[in-house]
Amino acid sequence: MKQGFDDIVAKVKECGRKTVAVSVAQDSAVLEAVKEAKARGIADAILVGDEGKIREIAAQIDMDLTGYEIIHEPDMIQASLKAVKLAHEGKADMYMKGLIDTKNFLKSVLDKEVGLRTGKPLSHVCVFEIPGIDRLLFLTDVAFITYPTLEDKIHIIENTLPVCKACGVSLPKVAPLAAVEVVNPKMPVTVEADELTKMCEEGKIPGCIVDGPLSLDLAIDAEAAKHKGATDRKIQGDADVLLFPDIHAGNLVYKAIVHMVKVKNGCILTGTKVPVILTSRSDTFETKVNSIALAAVVAEEMKRNAG
Amino acid sequence: MKQGFDDIVAKVKECGRKTVAVSVAQDSAVLEAVKEAKARGIADAILVGDEGKIREIAAQIDMDLTGYEIIHEPDMIQASLKAVKLAHEGKADMYMKGLIDTKNFLKSVLDKEVGLRTGKPLSHVCVFEIPGIDRLLFLTDVAFITYPTLEDKIHIIENTLPVCKACGVSLPKVAPLAAVEVVNPKMPVTVEADELTKMCEEGKIPGCIVDGPLSLDLAIDAEAAKHKGATDRKIQGDADVLLFPDIHAGNLVYKAIVHMVKVKNGCILTGTKVPVILTSRSDTFETKVNSIALAAVVAEEMKRNAG
Numbered sequence: 235m236k237q238g239f240d241d242i243v244a245k246v247k248e249c250g251r252k253t254v255a256v257s258v259a260q261d262s263a264v265l266e267a268v269k270e271a272k273a274r275g276i277a278d279a280i281l282v283g284d285e286g287k288i289r290e291i292a293a294q295i296d297m298d299l300t301g302y303e304i305i306h307e308p309d310m311i312q313a314s315l316k317a318v319k320l321a322h323e324g325k326a327d328m329y330m331k332g333l334i335d336t337k338n339f340l341k342s343v344l345d346k347e348v349g350l351r352t353g354k355p356l357s358h359v360c361v362f363e364i365p366g367i368d369r370l371l372f373l374t375d376v377a378f379i380t381y382p383t384l385e386d387k388i389h390i391i392e393n394t395l396p397v398c399k400a401c402g403v404s405l406p407k408v409a410p411l412a413a414v415e416v417v418n419p420k421m422p423v424t425v426e427a428d429e430l431t432k433m434c435e436e437g438k439i440p441g442c443i444v445d446g447p448l449s450l451d452l453a454i455d456a457e458a459a460k461h462k463g464a465t466d467r468k469i470q471g472d473a474d475v476l477l478f479p480d481i482h483a484g485n486l487v488y489k490a491i492v493h494m495v496k497v498k499n500g501c502i503l504t505g506t507k508v509p510v511i512l513t514s515r516s517d518t519f520e521t522k523v524n525s526i527a528l529a530a531v532v533a534e535e536m537k538r539n540a541g
Numbered sequence: 542m543k544q545g546f547d548d549i550v551a552k553v554k555e556c557g558r559k560t561v562a563v564s565v566a567q568d569s570a571v572l573e574a575v576k577e578a579k580a581r582g583i584a585d586a587i588l589v590g591d592e593g594k595i596r597e598i599a600a601q602i603d604m605d606l607t608g609y610e611i612i613h614e615p616d617m618i619q620a621s622l623k624a625v626k627l628a629h630e631g632k633a634d635m636y637m638k639g640l641i642d643t644k645n646f647l648k649s650v651l652d653k654e655v656g657l658r659t660g661k662p663l664s665h666v667c668v669f670e671i672p673g674i675d676r677l678l679f680l681t682d683v684a685f686i687t688y689p690t691l692e693d694k695i696h697i698i699e700n701t702l703p704v705c706k707a708c709g710v711s712l713p714k715v716a717p718l719a720a721v722e723v724v725n726p727k728m729p730v731t732v733e734a735d736e737l738t739k740m741c742e743e744g745k746i747p748g749c750i751v752d753g754p755l756s757l758d759l760a761i762d763a764e765a766a767k768h769k770g771a772t773d774r775k776i777q778g779d780a781d782v783l784l785f786p787d788i789h790a791g792n793l794v795y796k797a798i799v800h801m802v803k804v805k806n807g808c809i810l811t812g813t814k815v816p817v818i819l820t821s822r823s824d825t826f827e828t829k830v831n832s833i834a835l836a837a838v839v840a841e842e843m844k845r846n847a848g
Binding site: 364365366367376377380411412413414420421423449450451454455458461462478479480481482483484485486487489490491492493494495515516 | 727728
């Protein structure tokens with residue numbers, strides 16, 4: 235019953251063919267990922283940017299550009315606005331960062347006319363397939379929202395639910411994490427975790443089961459949960475979503491896993507009209523391809539919900 | 542050049558024979574660790590607690606009590622005070638928690654007459670041997686100080702230095718961690734990391750090299766540091782000490798490593814007159830034994846410094 239990225243790729247192929255709009259596409263690492271995504275049948279791409287440079291890089295990485303739409307726009311800001319507009323208008327199903335700095339990329343995402351705003355705050359979700367864990371783990375937010383308020387955390391959970399659903403988890407268990415599993419007024423994070431839990435019980439956060447505060451062992455390790463006698467908890471080592479107290483905790487755990495464990499992972503930005511792929515230069519090739527696959531199933535899920 | 546717990550155990554054997562005073566020793570898991578520590582030549586033990594119960598448990602776990610000093614004291618508080626006094630007076634080299642709650646155990650550690658106060662705040666350090674990393678990593682503080690101030694962080698570093706030295710790291714590289722590696726006034730953690738770095742440069746934190754803020758990849762992964770072009774940093778993937786922003790970040794990373802990676806680890810409390818072993822019931826047998834070995838080399842180092 236192991237669930238992993240192979241299942242996500244299999245799901246992509248059940249969906250209608252997806253297309254990613256690439257913002258300032260003249261980036262070698264991004265083009266390699268796009269090429270691989272097309273080769274594996276995950277997604278087609280529309281490449282927006284400097285056509286000459288795109289063709290030059292494509293030649294270097296042995297990428298056949300037949301079948302790719304290329305929109306020539308040498309100005310980076312204009313290229314990002316043209317690319318995001320494709321997603322805005324439904325001509326592309328997801329939007330991906332190329333050779334443009336994050337700040338200007340996000341400006342295009344948030345552009346009032348051609349961007350992907352939904353009125354919700356954006357958040358980041360990273361999906362992990364970890365050896366020894368028989369399901370996908372959804373870590374959030376490890377990269378975008380720095381110090382989430384209680385309200386932010388509700389939005390983060392809501393943003394993550396379609397990602398879970400797209401990956402086949404229809405009623406995810408959400409663990410607001412802390413160093414401890416009991417409420418301690420001296421640790422505000424535990425108080426907020428408790429509030430989220432109660433709000434979920436009251437039906438205010440539908441579509442999931444929230445149980446916190448939880449320490450990481452109780453969230454992911456059923457043996458540890460049993461050992462600690464956590465038999466009254468709604469989550470006993472079987473959490474799907476790991477909700478982090480802040481960006482430092484989230485990012486440090488994310489990087490510990492990436493650098494110490496042989497994992498597969500993919501990340502997207504959500505809270506947007508379509509999934510946004512914002513890979514970093516330190517991400518591996520495989521992570522970039524996985525992120526496109528993840529975005530593709532999430533795009534399908536969003537369409538299904540909207541339609 | 543791989544450094545690990547085998548080296549620590551080898552070091553213990555070069556030191557003079559060490560003795561651990563066990564507080565309320567009638568605990569099966571603790572006695573098993575004590576038995577193993579003796580069998581491996583790591584440490585002898587003085588068992589303080591209910592003698593009848595100690596003998597009963599020893600029989601169950603096939604532990605020969607010959608050669609152990611047993612001090613009969615059925616009252617838990619009194620037993621903890623008698624046990625800590627042994628360490629206070631130098632009759633034992635380290636102090637270990639048995640079947641007593643953490644709160645009362647710490648009360649004995651902090652007792653003004655027979656305890657182990659040094660005037661410094663206590664902090665926790667966890668030593669990890671991680672596959673793929675060729676040196677020991679010292680994580681602090683993942684369990685004790687909740688929200689360390691700048692001053693606390695200086696004490697945490699100072700408390701950790703003898704632990705590093707005891708493990709053969711004479712000039713440790715200390716990485717104050719954050720989600721990012723640049724100072725951002727909106728992230729106070731990064732500002733404090735920068736202050737610690739400057740204080741170290743000014744000679745105010747001697748005996749180590751501090752460089753922060755650092756993201757975890759730059760702290761532990763030389764390839765990532767190279768890839769990100771961090772060639773001007775004092776730490777380029779070769780940090781020894783990982784200093785966490787707060788207990789949530791520290792504890793979540795600690796548990797991620799313990800539950801996802803095949804590691805060896807041992808933990809102690811420092812800032813005390815002698816090392817204090819405060820293992821938790823969720824620690825494995827091996828972790829408990831490693832913690833005793835770690836405490837033994839740290840006890841030797843402290844004695845050398847005092848003498």
